[in-house]
Amino acid sequence: MERKTIFISTAIPYTNAKPHIGFALELVEADVLARFKRINNNDVFLLTGTDENSLKNVQTAEEIGIPTAEFVEKNAKFFQKLALDLNISNDYFIRTSIEEKHKKGAEKLWSSCRPEDIYKKKYKGFYCVGCEEFKTAKDLENGKCPEHPNREVEIVEEENYFFKLSNYQNKLKEIIETGKMEIIPETRKNEMLSFMNSGLEDFSISRSNERAKKWGIKVPQDEEQTIYVWFDALSNYITALDYASAGEKFKKYWEGGSEIIHVIGKGINRFHTIYWPAMLMSAGVRIPTKIFIHGYITSAGQKMSKSLGNVVDPFELIEKYSADALRYYLLREIPAYDDGDFSPDKFKSKYNGDLANGLGNFASRVLKLASSEKINGLEVTEEIQKEVDKTEEIVNKKMEGFKFNEALAAIFSLISFGDKLVNEKKPWEKKDDYKEAIKNSLFILKRVADFISPFLPDTSEKIQTHISQNAVFENPLFPRV
Secondary structure (H helix, E strand, O other): OOOOEEEEEEOOOEOOOOOOHHHHHHHHHHHHHHHHHHHOOOEEEEEEEEEOOOHHHHHHHHHHOOOHHHHHHHHHHHHHHHHHHOOOOOOEEEEOOOOHHHHHHHHHHHHHOOHHHEEEEEEEEEEEOOOOEEEOHHHOEOOEOOOOOOOEOEEEEEEEEEEOHHHHHHHHHHHHHOOOOEEEOHHHHHHHHHHHHOOOOOEEOEEEHHHHOOOOOEEOOEEEEEEOHHHHHHOHHHHOOOOOOOOHHHHHHHHOOOEEEEEEEHHHHHHHHHHHHHHHHHHOOOOOOEEEEEOOEEEOOEEOOOOOOOOOOHHHHHHHHOHHHHHHHHHHHOOOOOOEEEOHHHHHHHHHHHHHHHHHHHHHHHHHHHHHOOOOOOOOOHHHHHHHHHHHHHHHHHHHOOOHHHHHHHHHHHHHHHHHHHHHHOHHHOOOOHHHHHHHHHHHHHHHHHHHOOOOHHHHHHHHHHHHHOOOOOOOOOOOO
């Protein structure tokens, strides 16, 4: 199999509050993808981080009465801790307010854009601080941003730099329609094509220092203007790879990479599939190859967000149930392409049903049988091999389509198959071919551990270790709660 060089990133969240479970979903999806591709002998660079140069960070810091730098430093640590607690295998964590290579890279991207694509003009319009974006009247619902309905939009009038997005109307349509930049799922691709049909409008790429409160990266050759947070933030994908110095990582993972994949939420589709590739084309930089767009996690059917105050704390779930338990729920119960709902009762039910009684119980039974008979061989019958091969084929296919929930469903079907085998053969009665049944069951468990490795890395490692040592679990993999 050809070894590929692959770049994968999450979006970088604002640090105006601690992370909630919605970003945990994105972290885990990107991590599973990275781990899966590494297992298949690819060279992967996984990036995440924090977007710290936004106006909302400044405003929130002012509201609680502490310096912006101190505020973002405090919250950035929570995002770093979340990546650590969720066992995310990121190769780098970028912080946009403190890293010199990000500052220089953002400035380089601005200066590399074609002069005819950037111009300055006075502008008056509706501004949503939640989105950090100017809105047109048609973007609003009842005078409010649909993404942030509990927050009033501001009327802003000032002189800014604009990016001539209209110059890239035809190019953008071509790269999206042909799949040169693949947007997954198809519904999100169609949304952007529909959006472009009404004609692309130029967008503001700077803010006055006065409104930005002098927080952020200054526009090259204009100290009175600050680079717009989205222009700044999007550049992190290449600044983290040392774009400013044309470093080896940039050459390897971006310019020379086999795949460039962004994992993002549906609310920022336009920024990543229209604004970002246009900026890159203007600067003469390669565009991403794939953009996977997930939905929202809802709470009682309502979008979960910091501003709505209905967020779920991922740290509490990790502490109570484990990182792998949270990873499992996010990947199995939240549809890959759509919104999914979270409730504490449903989480507990899935934990007990699928993990404690399902995977945990199957692993414990098989290891006890293998240990009692001192069986550590992995001989397998043709029937069992076919079932395992079928599962592997399904998992590979589903992962190529970013259908994490369906890949996990296939793996847990194999666990059910293994459970059924044990129940039917009853190897504890030591009749007929009971040793063959134990070996077959042990082989299934070994392959289950292989398959869940990207999804539940801690659990996979524990199972593999106990198989190799022909040992039983001293404590349950997933204690019932």
